[in-house]
Amino acid sequence: GVEWMDTSDGRRVFIDINATSVYRKDIQQALGVDGFGVVCNYLSRELAKEAAKCESRLYRRYR
Structure with missing residues (x-):
């Protein structure tokens, strides 16, 4: 919890x-x-946001 x-x-x-x-x-x-489903969905959304930030930084670095 x-x-x-x-x-x-x-x-x-x-x-x-x-x-x-x-x-x-x-x-x-x-x-x-x-x-548990509510927590799992929340954590999944937050993880997706952080992954998008990382991908964006990598894209800017290597373009």
């Missing part, structure tokens, strides 16, 4: 990262949320 706070100036400050989550199946079902 990952917990964070958004600061008043727009930064995201991570306050806790655990190997296991506090999500419970019954709560996820009641809310219609897949907590």
